[in-house]
Amino acid sequence: MPDVIEKPSNSAVWWGFVFALSAMLCNAVFFINAPAQRSIPWLSLLLAVVALIFVGRGLWRVFAPPRIYRGRILSAILSIFSLLLVAVAVFAFFSARALPVSAGAPQVGQKAPDFTLADTTGRPVSLDQLFAPAADSTSPKAVLLIFYRGYW
């Protein structure tokens, strides 16, 4: 039996950090137009939960008896960073989904309400005008209305 037993390093806190970072990096995927966009918010939340489990396990290993793992200070610092990343990822998840129900919005088969609004040159444009014939005298069959948040 050796006199000095090398304490094992606490890999759980590192895994916690990797998962927390991944949960955050999921948000970058929305800018590259990747497939399966709808599942990415859930993936981000799942990664955040897995990160929490590893952080908890890592902290337990170094602070709870019999304290056979080394790196208490590093584990604590890493855990704080991980928890911050998890908090941001979870906040992003809930704030991005805090949207009004819009039950009164026009549905398929209903009429789109009329409107007249200024275009980028200040000229008023109505919904009817959007269906006006183009220069080659063909009328558009449909118009796509995109409402966006603005402040870009």
Next chain:
Amino acid sequence: MAISVDAPEISRDLSKKAGYNFTILSDPNAEVIRRYDLLHVGGGPDGHDIARPAEFLVDSSKVVRWVNFTEDIRVRAKADEMLAAAKGMP
């Protein structure tokens, strides 16, 4: 065609920067956004009221043929979904 609460100048800069050639309309008082029940109260920076993201494909008799209301502002309708909806029209 796109609508937001941004002023025409802001939309013009965006359009120029991104190279858009479609019409962008300004609804600074969110009147039309309200009419479409898309107002996101306090959803913008500094608690400004803005539009929640939504897309409508409207035919020439102004009947809605396809809609998309995202559940997450990070997830938007994809161009191929919108093109497929447009191609599916009579």
